[in-house]
Structure formats: C-alpha cells, structure tokens
Amino acid sequence: MVDDSFYLNLAINRAWEYQCITIPNPAVGALVIDKNGQILSIQAHKEVGTPHAEVLALKESYIKLTNDNKIENITDSAEIHKYLLKNAKSIFNDITMYVTLSPCTHVGKTPSCANLLKELKVKKIIIGSEDINKNAQGGGELLEQNGIEVIYAYKQQKMQKVALKAKELLLPFISLQSKDSFVLFKYASRLNGSIDGGRISNESSQIFMHNIRTKVDNLLISGKTIMLDNPTLDCRYATLDNKKAPNITILTRNKNLPQNAPLFHINREITITNTPPKPSGFIMIEGGISMLESLIDMVDMILLFLSPTISQNTLIHTLNLNLKILHTSELDGDLLIWLAKK
Structure with missing residues (x-):
C-alpha cells in the first residue's frame, strides 16, 4: 500500500x-x-x-x-x-x-x-x-x-x-550523544560460515567498509588478526576525500608481534594492550567470533558482510547470540546485515 x-x-x-x-x-x-x-x-x-x-x-x-x-x-x-x-x-x-x-x-x-x-x-x-x-x-x-x-x-x-x-x-x-561513544563490530563470512581462504567480501563492500574506516577514531583488532591475516587496515579503497588511516589498538597478550606487518608502516598511532580500552568516540572492532564473544558487552552494533559463496575451508565459528536485525541491503551481491543486541 x-x-x-x-x-x-x-x-x-x-x-x-x-x-x-x-x-x-x-x-x-x-x-x-x-x-x-x-x-x-x-x-x-x-x-x-x-x-x-x-x-x-x-x-x-x-x-x-x-x-x-x-x-x-x-x-x-x-x-x-x-x-x-x-x-x-x-x-x-x-x-x-x-x-x-x-x-x-x-x-x-x-x-x-x-x-x-x-x-x-x-x-x-x-x-x-x-x-x-x-x-x-x-x-x-x-x-x-x-x-x-x-x-x-x-x-x-x-x-x-x-x-x-x-x-x-x-x-x-x-x-x-548519550555516552560519547559508539562501538561497531564488523564481521565477514560466507554462506556456510567459513571465514578463511582469502578475501571474503566483494569490491563494493570493501569500498563501503573503507569509507567507514575514514570516520573511525580507533580501530580495535586482536594480535591473532596480525598473525593470521597480516593486514594493512588502511583506507586505500575509500572513495571519500579523507583517506587518513585509523589509529589502531591491538588487544593481545603476545609480546612478540611481527613488527614488519604492513599496518605498522603507516603514519598513525598504534597502541598494544592486553586490556580492552574504555570506549570513546567512534570505535570499530574487526575480528572473529571469539573476539566478538569477549567484547560483546561493549558492542553497540554489528555489521555483517555475508558473501553469497560457499567455501571448502573448515574454519567455521559459531556463537550463541540473540540479535535483532535492524536493516538488510544488498551491495553488488554481498548481503549487508546491521544487527543490535536485544
């Protein structure tokens, strides 16, 4: 109607x-x-x-x-x-x-x-x-x-x-406005839940994600992410004028992180800690299910990029969470699902 x-x-x-x-x-x-x-x-x-x-x-x-x-x-x-x-x-x-x-x-x-x-x-x-x-x-x-x-x-x-x-x-x-912080958890997987075996999201999803990164005050990752993915975590795909890479906080107990990882060679602040920081400003967390499980209390919203593919890789994680779907949309084939805790 x-x-x-x-x-x-x-x-x-x-x-x-x-x-x-x-x-x-x-x-x-x-x-x-x-x-x-x-x-x-x-x-x-x-x-x-x-x-x-x-x-x-x-x-x-x-x-x-x-x-x-x-x-x-x-x-x-x-x-x-x-x-x-x-x-x-x-x-x-x-x-x-x-x-x-x-x-x-x-x-x-x-x-x-x-x-x-x-x-x-x-x-x-x-x-x-x-x-x-x-x-x-x-x-x-x-x-x-x-x-x-x-x-x-x-x-x-x-x-x-x-x-x-x-x-x-x-x-x-x-x-x-109410608590001077907003925490977004970004997660990507394929239809069968697999998360390994190379890049998951398509180019349009990458652009969207990098545009969001340009607005982030602090990007929170785990030391495990560096060891497994060796990421750059910059904004190179962003289409916005401001492509300043976000400051990064690495949550880890590992004192021997590889300092040759690409993310260390970008002009920005990097903090290494074993304690989750107190949220301030716009915080984005990028990681896996175990990180989401450990930090769920501080998360305000989850953005799931779901690729319409199925992989034979075996790294599949599950988590018992009761979430509310706020919005769904398609981005050149990928499904974007915005979620919040009930």
Missing part, C-alpha cells in the same frame, strides 16, 4: 546506504513527492559538512520541476540554500517531504534546513523521528508555526512501525 509509511520507509532505506559514514552527524534520508504522489527525489546526507538530505532532495526536485540545471553543479550547502531561496519562489508550494529526522534549526557547518523549508513554504512534511540534539531540535514546531502541515510519525499510532525504523537508524548518533 502506498501511504506515508511507504514513502518514509524509502527514505530510511536510502539513509542506511550511508550509515556510519555521516558520523558524527546522524544518517538521514529525505524523499519528495509532487501533488500527484509522484516521487521527485530520494536523497540522503552523505558526509559531515556536506548538504543535508533535505537540501539534496529539494535540489533534485527543483531541477525536475523547472528544468533549470544551473544548480546541478553547486555542491556547497549554503550556496544551494541561496539559489533555491532566490529562484524557487512558489515551486515547492504543492510538494510533500518525508524526512527520517526532524529538520535542523541551528546553523553549523551548513545552514538550517528547517528555515529553508519554512521560507520555501512546502505544503507538508512527515517526520520519522525527533531530534535528541537540543541545539538542532524544534524544526517541526518551527514549520507548524509558519503554516506548514507537519505529521510526526512517532506520534501516529498507525505509523509506529516505520517510526521505530527511523529511530533505529539513529542508534550510532544516539549512542555518541
């Missing part, structure tokens, strides 16, 4: 494509339809300091509604705001926007989305989740005060399911 939940769910799915890459900002999606229910755009915030989802959705919609392509090459958020405020006028008076998070009211690295929507006088906006950031919240109320119809999904009984999905999208952001 095509209803508000349907459209909002499409925006949520788009935002998951950039999950953790937007840190320290939340992952946010936005969708715009015209007066006939035709989808004009589905966009997501892609990286901190770049235009928010609402701005990108309005930009794409503006081009389709006006055939004015001059805005297409404008990438700076403030400049997009200025262009739309000058040229859009009444273009958006009949459109409806769906956004996974309440539009921001504050001016930071980018201008206020709520103020832009107010000035453009959009007809209606459906909001998936409220903003817990006191500096940015209040966007829905601002729009209501200026005559724009606002529907809060989290206040609608019939939209509770999609509202929960919108809130789950924010788990990394909520964790960082």
